[in-house]
Amino acid sequence: MTLPRPPLIGITLDHEPGSERAFSRYPFHALRENYLTAVSEAGGLPVCLGYGQNADALMDRLDALIITGGAFDVDPALYGEEPHPLTTLKSSRTSAEHALLRAALVRDRPVLGICGGMQLLAVEAGGTLIQHLPPEQQHEQPNPRHEPGHAVSILPGTQLARIVGSSTMSVNSSHHQAVRTPGRAKISALAPDGVIEAIELESARFALGVQWHPEFTLDPGDRRLYAALVEAAR
Numbered sequence: 427m428t429l430p431r432p433p434l435i436g437i438t439l440d441h442e443p444g445s446e447r448a449f450s451r452y453p454f455h456a457l458r459e460n461y462l463t464a465v466s467e468a469g470g471l472p473v474c475l476g477y478g479q480n481a482d483a484l485m486d487r488l489d490a491l492i493i494t495g496g497a498f499d500v501d502p503a504l505y506g507e508e509p510h511p512l513t514t515l516k517s518s519r520t521s522a523e524h525a526l527l528r529a530a531l532v533r534d535r536p537v538l539g540i541c542g543g544m545q546l547l548a549v550e551a552g553g554t555l556i557q558h559l560p561p562e563q564q565h566e567q568p569n570p571r572h573e574p575g576h577a578v579s580i581l582p583g584t585q586l587a588r589i590v591g592s593s594t595m596s597v598n599s600s601h602h603q604a605v606r607t608p609g610r611a612k613i614s615a616l617a618p619d620g621v622i623e624a625i626e627l628e629s630a631r632f633a634l635g636v637q638w639h640p641e642f643t644l645d646p647g648d649r650r651l652y653a654a655l656v657e658a659a660r
């Protein structure tokens with residue numbers, strides 16, 4: 427008897443130029459290991475994705491995609507704006523993730539966008555971003571990212587509500603940008619201060635973006651996101 431093949435879940439990597447004090451003095455890719463833990467514990471087989479590869483060839487073979495986000499911003503040229511002084515670009519990463527996202531959506535492969543990944547999903551859906559949240563809003567949490575920062579309200583009738591099985595959950599908050607308008611995507615969660623915390627594309631089988639970082643906490647609600655992605659990828 428052959429066991430069912432675990433779905434291949436592509437996970438985008440960050441990129442660092444390298445320095446004497448880093449892992450390598452030469453350019454390298456990086457990823458928080460909890461992404462791999464979350465996917466494998468949900469029953470998927472994680473595949474780390476570098477840049478400069480053929481996105482269509484990759485998404486022909488992969489069963490789902492996670493766009494991980496990080497300490498850089500989506501190029502505002504993609505939504506017709508000039509960069510804010512505090513917008514940080516990482517163009518090789520944005521290009522790679524954008525190509526993978528498009529290749530995944532055209533094949534209707536399940537997509538989970540996390541933080542910057544959700545922001546890219548919104549932009550791909552024709553939306554726009556707030557390039558720097560007003561500091562007086564104090565949206566970003568001062569406490570460590572493995573602790574909750576605020577609650578979110580999950581909108582009834584959304585895919586997120588079905589996945590999480592609750593109308594509210596506690597999430598962390600590690601971002602200086604946010605979705606301003608979601609374009610063709612539907613809003614599925616909001617923070618108490620009105621920041622858009624999750625979106626989903628109704629035109630796709632599974633295309634969900636969350637503004638928080640579920641890999642830091644891996645609590646039961648966050649694990650359900652990875653489980654839903656892996657299930658959709660089967």
Ligand SMILES: NCCCC(=O)O
Nearest residue numbers: 498499542601602603
């Ligand atoms: N913009 C990329 C995700 C992180 C942030 O908003 O700070």
